[in-house]
Amino acid sequence: MGFSIPVRSVRVKAMTKILERINLPSDLKTLSESELIQLAAEIREQMVTVISRNGGHLASSLGVVELTLALHRVFNSPQDKIIWDVGHQSYAHKILTGRKEKFNTIRQYGGISGFPVRSENLYDAFGAGHSGTSISAALGIALARDMNKEDYHVVAIIGDGSLTSGMSFEAINHAGHLGTKLIVVLNDNGMSISPSVGALSRLLSQVKINSRYTRARKKMKGFFAACHLENPPGYGAGVLKPVSRVWSSPALSGKRWVLNT
8 A cells, every 4th residue: 555564584573562552454554664574574473373273374464564554554544444254354353453461361261252243342344254255245345335424434455356256346347437436456466265367367467467567577676665654653644645656547447456446
């Protein structure tokens, strides 16, 4: 989104836990890049420790730690609505939204759920236990926002595996027709339950190696580098407009459905 967090191997320092200082997503906005990198390692450590004992969807959540940090740093949840498809990737989200002390109870009787649950936490904007629902739910929330003349962002995060569902295509078609202000983040990791196959998977692979896409991606990285993490907190909303312009450029025409703002 408005910045990138390098994925690096980090030895977690036992004496200086960044996670101990994080109670809500707003606490992320004052962290430096090095602190964010350490925090990502600490979150992964907690997830591995707990899920190895309780069971759960570990790989999908390990893969979106940096994405979760970026979303919660750039957007102002719970006012801005962040909607996770399926919920398998929501473990880091739960840790960052006031549930780190209860995370050891995940998927246990009387503990927190393994999926987003609206009644469990204000930051869970939508509850789902099946794939392909996030874009449709986000569109409904965005339409309700517009009808009530409110002003906030609605963000759906969906993987390339879930994107193949009929409900996802229906929602994309509907959203494109209405032109509603909506952000869809495609987490293309080449995996669903097993490695992704089929025509859509091939298309996404072709997009990623397309020279026009790689040039646009390089420009975006340069822009993000200019928005240094040490900038004052709260700059995130201003970052979204230039990002929208890049994704709407002629170089990416025909692929705006990947991120439509």
